[in-house]
Amino acid sequence: MALETLQKEQTLKMRKQLIGQSCRLFFSHDPVKIVRAQAQYLYDENGMQYLDCISNVQHVGHCHPHITQAAAAQMELLNANTRFLHDNIVQYAKRLAATLPKKLSVFYFVNSGSEANDLALRLARQYTQNEDVIVLDHAYHGHLTSLIDISPYKFRKLAGQKEWVHVAPVPDTYRGLYRADHPNPAEAYANTVKNLIDEVHKKGRKISSFFVESLPSVAGQIILPLGYFQKVAQYIRAAGGVFVADEVQTGFGRVGSHFWAFQLHGEDFCPDIVTMGKPMGNGHPLSCVVTTEEIAAAFTDNGVEYFNTFGGNPVSCAIGLAVLDVIEKEDLRSNAVHVGNHLMKLLRELQAKHQIIGDVRGVGLFVGFELVKDRVDLTPATEETALLVRRLKEKYICLSTDGPGENVVKFKPPMCFSKQDAERVTEHIDQILTEIEGGL
8 A cells, every 4th residue: 555645744743743752853943854865965845955965874875776776686586584595695795805904804794883883892892801991082883772881972961981981082183182283193192092091900900992983973073193093002902902993984985095994094004893884785774893703703602603683684785785886886985085175175265264164174075164163262163053054954955063062064975975066065154154154
């Protein structure tokens, strides 16, 4: 039976009645009802087109025909429990392995970034036989109970910090402890982790892992100082722990120059565990953990079988393979470099014009700009940022905010985002900031 088409007001009323109110909508003051999408564009029930600057899940573009055809073809043929032998899962793992350092060679497929990070936590604890975890301040690693516990962004608003969780300062060279004028911010921030390890050991506790988003997103689109990962990994491994790189937001070529954001730190750096998720399935629930043979063997040796009913099923892997095809065939990494650089250039031109723009930062199509009330004290311009995003929505442009002060406007668009899209957005940002600064 065909579903009834509802008016926007009916849909909103039913959502309020039936869906948990903590599941918030974008633009909750006036939600957009989206009925179809293509590439980097969304269309509402009236046919109005919105430019999507935030859907990093639809990595290669909404409703890409190669993805939808691969999904439909495999769905018509077979979808089954992953405990049956099938080609797709091994072929997909082989394709992913080709993008990673050689020692990262054992894959576990799951269904969400949260599930991937939870499994990474289990792997780290089983391998090290230690419990404690070091994370960065403002980090977010997922919505499972285990991950709320290692996500300061969440636990500071809830039950608080567990005794086995230890929080290091986020290496923010704009407003953090050590800034761009510091002679070696990477080493200085890494030493804060070393000091934390020393404190943990004094309490008689031991480190299992250091969890870090390769580019912290919720913390405000932070670009970590190069070399930080190497030093932290050295300290963590010396303490008996492992280094976990969370690539759920940033993997699959978003940074352009590399396939994975952790690779920005150089070929001599390799995490012990990598988690991936959002972009993998272009909107289909697909995620993964990859690790070393040694860590995987320790997990096997615990004697407890691990299986995932849906993770790595034939349809999911067919979609994952199709996503890799599109990234390669459409050269989306190069697009991320060229369009991202163009966007950053335009935003920096606006920064020179508008005092309210305190900082512009990014790499590839992972970009943010921070609004401040003044450039000395760096007081977050939270209200102005919210107003900017609301007014951009009125111009049919979807953007959103992040950062502890909710004053960072973030770009994580589909990878087919164009230079013309970047110009359209920045023209409207210029106009709206001029109005805001003029008191309009």
